[in-house]
Amino acid sequence: MHMNVQTSAARPGPPLYRARKKTSEVRDQLEVASAELGLTNAVLGRNLPESVKDSSDVQRALSQNEAIEEKVQEAADELQAVTELLAEEVAERERLEQELANRPPS
Amino acid sequence: MGKNASLANGVGWRDETSEVEVPVKLLLVEDLPQMQGVVLDVLSTVGDFELVQAVSTEAEANLWLEENEGKWDLAVIDLILEQGTGLGVIAKARSRANGAKVVVFSDYATEGIRKHCVKLGADAAFQKSDDLQAFLAFCGALAKQHPGS
Numbered sequence: 001m002h003m004n005v006q007t008s009a010a011r012p013g014p015p016l017y018r019a020r021k022k023t024s025e026v027r028d029q030l031e032v033a034s035a036e037l038g039l040t041n042a043v044l045g046r047n048l049p050e051s052v053k054d055s056s057d058v059q060r061a062l063s064q065n066e067a068i069e070e071k072v073q074e075a076a077d078e079l080q081a082v083t084e085l086l087a088e089e090v091a092e093r094e095r096l097e098q099e100l101a102n103r104p105p106s
Numbered sequence: 107m108g109k110n111a112s113l114a115n116g117v118g119w120r121d122e123t124s125e126v127e128v129p130v131k132l133l134l135v136e137d138l139p140q141m142q143g144v145v146l147d148v149l150s151t152v153g154d155f156e157l158v159q160a161v162s163t164e165a166e167a168n169l170w171l172e173e174n175e176g177k178w179d180l181a182v183i184d185l186i187l188e189q190g191t192g193l194g195v196i197a198k199a200r201s202r203a204n205g206a207k208v209v210v211f212s213d214y215a216t217e218g219i220r221k222h223c224v225k226l227g228a229d230a231a232f233q234k235s236d237d238l239q240a241f242l243a244f245c246g247a248l249a250k251q252h253p254g255s
Contacts, residue, residue: 028197035193035222039185042214 016093020086023079030076037069129156130249133170133181135195136211137162137188145182145211152242153249155180164190168198175202180248183228185212185219193226200227207248211241 044062045053052058132155136142142160149155158178161167164187171181181199183192192210199208210223210231223231232241 031222031226032194032197035219035226036191038218038222039191039193039214042216042219043186046214 016086016090020083020090023083023086027076027079027083030072030079034069034072034076037065037072041065041069129154130245131156131158131177131179133158133167133178133199134160135162135167135181135183135187135192136160137184137186141184148238148242149245152246155245155249162188164192164194167192167195171195171198171202176204178206180207180209180245182245183208183210183212185210185214193222196223196226196228203227209241209244 041062044065048058053062130153132146132149134142134145134157136145146155146157159170159174161170167183167187181195181203183195183199185192187195192212196208196210199206207229208227210220210228211234212219212231213234215223215231215233215237220231230244232238232244
């Protein structure tokens with residue numbers, strides 16, 4: 001039993017590490033996506049003729065696009081918080097593993 | 107030339123005694139060939155820049171960055187490209203920068219877009235129409251910190 005614990009402790013927990021890496025990657029992608037939505041809005045805002053922009057449907061679409069940009073940005077920020085929590089969890093796990101490794105056999 | 111040059115804000119020049127002029131190695135991400143020429147022309151007025159690569163799509167830029175780590179000192183990135191956007195390039199360039207500078211130079215570098223750019227890792231973002239002088243000042247300062255200057 002003890003041997004199993006030691007073996008497990010000597011290896012980093014792959015799912016936790018993978019989760020941290022994955023959330024970080026997804027956060028980066030969301031950050032870019034939010035920026036690209038902002039860029040799309042800027043391009044449309046500048047290049048659409050006023051007559052087109054005056055259309056209520058187009059106005060709604062532009063507003064909706066802005067709202068989506070904000071939502072994606074919020075999701076990216078929240079995922080950043082998750083990444084930080086996972087990093088704390090990884091650090092705590094490593095600390096416990098170290099403690100366990102240093103403990104004299106009973 | 108270059109006798110007193112020192113490591114410039116992490117821009118990767120380390121030979122303080124070099125007498126050899128080493129230009130700022132430039133990666134230019136810009137879809138319009140004409141604009142590529144304009145950027146090179148205006149940069150040549152403020153320092154010694156060597157174009158190491160010009161690309162017109164996000165995919166090309168990201169591939170080049172992956173394969174050429176450490177081979178550039180300054181990336182000038184437009185936002186609207188032939189394929190993709192410069193926004194994805196900023197993040198990739200930042201992750202491979204090793205002290206090099208990442209600058210956005212675009213018609214669409216509005217206040218909101220600038221914030222995005224900086225968040226993604228750009229050192230600065232300039233609007234082509236309004237910020238040319240600031241862009242040149244930034245790049246000129248970079249070139250002046252160069253050992254060959």
